[in-house]
Amino acid sequence: xxxxxxxxxxxxxxxxxxxxxxxxxxxDHENMFWYRQDPGLGLRLIYFxxxxxxxxxxxxxxxxSVSREKKERFSLILExxxxxxxxxxxxxxxxxxxxxxxxxxxxxxxxx
Amino acid sequence: DQxxxxxxxxxxxxxxxxxxxxxxxxxxxxxxxxxxxxxxxEGPTFLISISSIKDKNEDGRFTVFLNKxxxxxxxxxxxxxxxxSAVYFCAASLYNFNKFYFGSGTKLNVKP
Numbered sequence: 001x002x003x004x005x006x007x008x009x010x011x012x013x014x015x016x017x018x019x020x021x022x023x024x025x026x027x028d029h030e031n032m033f034w035y036r037q038d039p040g041l042g043l044r045l046i047y048f049x050x051x052x053x054x055x056x057x058x059x060x061x062x063x064x065s066v067s068r069e070k071k072e073r074f075s076l077i078l079e080x081x082x083x084x085x086x087x088x089x090x091x092x093x094x095x096x097x098x099x100x101x102x103x104x105x106x107x108x109x110x111x112x
Numbered sequence: 113d114q115x116x117x118x119x120x121x122x123x124x125x126x127x128x129x130x131x132x133x134x135x136x137x138x139x140x141x142x143x144x145x146x147x148x149x150x151x152x153x154e155g156p157t158f159l160i161s162i163s164s165i166k167d168k169n170e171d172g173r174f175t176v177f178l179n180k181x182x183x184x185x186x187x188x189x190x191x192x193x194x195x196x197s198a199v200y201f202c203a204a205s206l207y208n209f210n211k212f213y214f215g216s217g218t219k220l221n222v223k224p
Contacts, residue, residue, distance in 0.1 A: 004155070031210060040121065042114075042201060042216035043156075050210070058211070090155055100146045100203075101212065103155030 003027070006091050006104035013111050019078040021107050023091030032074040033101065034058075034066065037088040049074055081111045115139045116204050118215035125222050131189040133218050135202035138183065142204040146212065147176060147187045150199045159200070160187070192222045 007022040025032065033048040035058075045058030047066040055066050063085060067075045074093075078085055088108050092101035117136045125131045133147075143164035148156035162169040162176045162185065169176050175188045189196055199219045203212040 009153070033211065035214075040216055042116075042118075043203075043214035045211060045213075048211055092155075100148070100158040100161060101156075103148075103157070105155045106153070108153070 004091055004093055004102050004104040006089075006107050008107050009105060011107060011109045013078075013081050013109065015082060015111055017078075017081045017111075019081050019109065019111075021076040021078075021089055021091075021109070023074045023076070023104055024072050025074075025093040025102070026072065027093070027095070027102075028071065029093035029095050029102075030071070031094045032068065033092045033094075034064075034074065034076045035090045035092065036060070037090055037106070043090065046076065078109075081109075083111050085109065086111045114213075114216070115142075116202060116213045116215040118202060118218050120218050121216070122219045122221070125192045125220065127194055127222055127224050128191045131187075131192045131196065131220055131222065133187040133189075133200050133202075133220065135185045135187075135215050136183060137185075137204050137213075139204070139206075139213075140180075140183065141206055142213075144205045145176070145178060145185050146203045146205075147174075148201045148203060148214075149196075150201065150217070156201060189220075192220075194222050194224050196220060197222050 034046045035043040049068045065077045091104040146161040147159040150156040199217045202215045
């Protein structure tokens with residue numbers, strides 16, 4: 001089975017901190033994604049990456065950046081955490097075939 | 113502006129009965145659709161998909177129907193079981209499968 005692993009299940013950070021969310025997939029998928037899930041808003045795409053060192057903005061990139069130095073790892077960076085970034089963050093990967101995303105278990109981030 | 117909409121935030125169904133979850137989309141260029149199921153504190157998992165060249169796809173108790181003229185898809189679960197209680201997201205993609213657009217989710221509660 002494809003596995004997408006997010007390094008933390010729960011995080012609590014202070015306003016203004018720089019936050020790193022890590023995601024690793026083990027099936028050599030080219031495409032990786034970061035979403036956030038909020039009640040009533042569903043899953044919203046923050047950033048995605050087609051290949052190493054490639055990145056594309058999603059629908060809500062403001063306040064975030066990403067890094068993809070290796071194919072298996074895709075990091076989401078909150079440059080200066082704010083309370084409105086309190087959310088569930090989900091990483092996903094997908095191969096070229098349309099079998100849908102494989103998601104990680106998510107990171108529940110609380111910014112205080 | 114959300115391109116994929118799930119207008120029912122919640123649905124409650126008796127065990128053994130049919131659950132029908134609905135999804136509407138606005139972009140006529142979408143040609144691949146999926147349903148995901150999400151339990152609390154877990155990432156979404158792929159449930160069933162349908163290509164725009166079909167109008168129905170079945171997998172066990174789960175059937176997805178696609179009405180392209182109405183830009184509407186639905187997920188039928190028959191018979192519903194308490195273990196089906198979860199949040200269900202519909203998602204759509206363009207031909208390149210590079211990213212998916214998600215609805216806001218419907219929380220299904222199947223009562224014993």
